[in-house]
Each structure stands twice: as C-alpha cells, then as structure tokens.
Amino acid sequence: MNSIIKNTALALGLVFGLGAVPLALAAGDAAAGKAKAAQCAACHGADGNSIAPAFPKIAGLGEKYLYKQLKDIKGTPDGKKARDVPQMIGQLDNFNDQDLQDIAAYFASQPMQLTGSEAISVMLNNGENVDGLILGRKIYRGGNMETGVPACMGCHSPAGLGNAPAGYPRLGGQYPEYIEAQLKAFRAGTRNNDGEVRTMRTVAKQLSDAEIKALANYIAGLTD
Numbered sequence: 001m002n003s004i005i006k007n008t009a010l011a012l013g014l015v016f017g018l019g020a021v022p023l024a025l026a027a028g029d030a031a032a033g034k035a036k037a038a039q040c041a042a043c044h045g046a047d048g049n050s051i052a053p054a055f056p057k058i059a060g061l062g063e064k065y066l067y068k069q070l071k072d073i074k075g076t077p078d079g080k081k082a083r084d085v086p087q088m089i090g091q092l093d094n095f096n097d098q099d100l101q102d103i104a105a106y107f108a109s110q111p112m113q114l115t116g117s118e119a120i121s122v123m124l125n126n127g128e129n130v131d132g133l134i135l136g137r138k139i140y141r142g143g144n145m146e147t148g149v150p151a152c153m154g155c156h157s158p159a160g161l162g163n164a165p166a167g168y169p170r171l172g173g174q175y176p177e178y179i180e181a182q183l184k185a186f187r188a189g190t191r192n193n194d195g196e197v198r199t200m201r202t203v204a205k206q207l208s209d210a211e212i213k214a215l216a217n218y219i220a221g222l223t224d
Contacts, residue, residue, distance in 0.1 A: 029101075058107045063104045065164070067104035117221025136215045155168045187204035
C-alpha cells in the first residue's frame with residue numbers, strides 16, 4: 001500500500017509538474033530569435049536539428065523548457081550554474097534574458113526531425129537478453145511498478161511530444177545516445193536541474209543500464 005501511495009504521489013508530481021519548473025511562460029519573439037541563434041547553428045543546426053548525437057536536437061522541445069535550460073546553463077552573474085554543460089561555456093555570456101527567451105521561442109517553433117529506433121537486444125541484470133524495443137515501450141508506456149518507475153508518457157505524452165506549457169520537453173525523435181547520457185547523468189546526480197521535487201533523479205535512479213538503453217532507443221522512434 002505504501003508503495004502504491006508513493007508511486008501515485010510521484011505520478012501526480014510528474015503530470016502536474018509540481019516543483020519542477022517555474023510556472024511563468026517565457027515571452028520570446030521567434031523572429032528575433034532566429035538571428036540571435038546564428039551562433040548556435042554550428043553545433044545544433046540552423047533549425048535546431050543537429051547532425052551529430054554529441055549535440056542534442058533542440059528543435060521543438062518547447063519554449064518554456066528551452067528558456068529554463070538556457071538560463072540554467074548561463075548561470076547567475078556570480079558564476080553559479082544550475083546546469084553544467086562544458087561545451088556551452090562562454091556561449092551565452094553576451095546574451096541577456098530577452099535574448100534567451102527569443103532564442104528559446106525560435107527553436108521551439110522548429111519541427112524536430114525523426115532519428116528513429118533500431119532493433120536491439122539488451123541484457124538485464126539477471127543475464128537474460130530481451131528485445132530492447134519491447135522493453136523500452138513497456139517502461140515508457142507503463143512504467144515499472146516493482147521498482148517505482150512511473151510511465152514516461154505521463155509527462156512526455158504517448159507520442160513523446162512533451163507538455164510545452166508545463167515545461168516538459170519533447171523526447172520523440174531525439175538522438176538515443178543523448179537521451180541515454182542524460183538519464184545516466186540524472187541517475188548519477190551530475191545533472192540535477194530537475195527542481196526540488198527531483199523528478200528525473202527519482203525516476204532515473206531506479207533504472208538499470210539495460211532499461212535506460214531500451215528506453216532511449218524506443219523514444220528515438222516516437223513520432224507525431
């Protein structure tokens with residue numbers, strides 16, 4: 001019973017975004033953001049669809065989410081950062097808050113290109129090899145009650161489109177390598193900008209390497 005209550009409370013926190021991100025929506029100008037985002041193209045592509053898994057696709061992730069990530073990565077004037085991304089050091093130094101909102105609005109307005117899933121096999125902790133797509137779909141859509149993992153689609157939608165007003169990013173179509181890296185970072189605590197509720201850290205710490213790989217691969221194939 002306690003496990004059910006705990007999982008229900010977590011699911012509510014996921015769905016309603018309790019403590020995850022600020023409630024105020026960013027007020028960006030996508031047209032103005034297009035010009036300001038020119039220097040982002042080298043890594044993320046002119047339209048936010050990067051050509052290499054080392055750099056995430058940021059097209060269509062949602063304005064509120066993108067604005068928060070930009071602010072977290074830039075940090076405060078005293079040098080404190082909520083999210084440390086070595087590749088982004090110095091990239092946002094010359095942008096003010098309005099610039100960040102405009103850049104977020106521009107990339108949010110662009111469609112994400114689909115990466116696609118692959119037929120893979122993953123090894124569970126008990127040594128059993130299982131179909132990665134089936135396992136990924138099972139966890140994404142139904143979670144894992146035994147380990148307290150809620151369904152990912154509760155926040156990110158059945159099609160992986162996210163929830164832009166709540167600040168939950170689109171995942172469908174993203175590079176699986178990037179998704180896998182972020183889930184492992186949340187699990188290790190090296191990425192911790194998911195708010196006081198610790199939504200992603202709470203979920204990721206219950207996922208095995210095999211489950212993370214299966215999830216990332218399945219999510220990469222989700223489409224509208």
